[in-house]
């Protein structure tokens with residue numbers, strides 16, 4: 001299959017209408033979209049990504065007012081959260097409408113919904129005029145793509161269309177909140193911090209990863225994730241980067257003085273937000289340049305630092 005790269009949301013919407021897949025930019029990461037009501041198109045997403053069929057997808061909408069197309073009902077907590085954070089990097093889990101094929105939600109009776117605020121994602125949703133189911137546009141288990149070139153590297157020849165835009169400004173995936181229980185619970189840390197969520201929902205429940213016996217509430221969380229081909233290792237400071245094999249070593253973090261031996265690639269980030277934005281891109285650049293060990297500096301777990309640490313730990317396979 002030849003992958004067409006376009007800047008036209010109209011062209012991309014046509015591909016969706018034909019039941020094809022379209023990768024498109026969002027403010028968090030690039031998504032791999034399909035008509036959320038076409039179960040053949042949904043199957044194609046799982047196939048192109050090599051995604052386990054028990055891992056449900058997020059449905060994207062242009063506007064919170066359209067939620068009733070995909071949700072049976074919208075719990076009060078979801079309404080409040082969307083009023084404050086939509087459009088934006090927040091995903092809410094709500095009861096699924098029967099029009100959403102079970103393939104989208106991996107058979108669950110809940111559905112994940114997000115209203116992206118990226119102008120190109122909005123243009124696509126508007127041109128298409130319906131709900132778009134979209135996971136991140138990487139092969140399963142790999143870092144999410146934050147540029148259209150990264151999408152092309154992951155999926156060229158496997159999907160019909162990439163809607164091209166600029167790099168995703170946040171760089172980490174959305175915060176996923178389960179709104180079906182008595183108190184909303186965070187299933188995945190993301191760009192919207194706990195602190196910000198507590199401002200709207202003081203009752204925010206702390207999500208404890210389920211024990212081995214209990215099925216996971218967010219199936220995606222059980223898989224190894226965000227991993228480049230190089231080995232990711234977490235350190236507290238540049239002093240902790242080993243001196244051996246510096247030529248095949250890279251480092252990313254907030255501080256960059258005091259290496260015993262300077263690694264071949266070093267990326268210092270101004271702050272945690274820049275670190276989050278650049279992390280997955282840095283992983284990919286390291287892969288291309290034959291780096292075998294990527295040392296990543298730990299950050300304080302506040303604000304987006306919590307999501308960043310979550311991705312770093314998973315990439316390091318802790």
Ligand code: TXA
Pocket residue numbers: 026028029030031032055056057058089091093105108110111112114134135136137172173174175176187188217218219220221
């Ligand atoms: O920022 C994002 O959320 C990006 C952009 C493209 O919107 N999308 C994204 O999708 O990260 P994906 O498929 O890579 O991650 C979706 C996560 C998975 O961990 C999945 O298990 C969880 O959301 N999820 C989806 N539907 C769910 C449901 N009904 N119940 C619980 N978890 C769900």
Ligand code: MG
Pocket residue numbers: 135136144
């Ligand atoms: Mg993903």
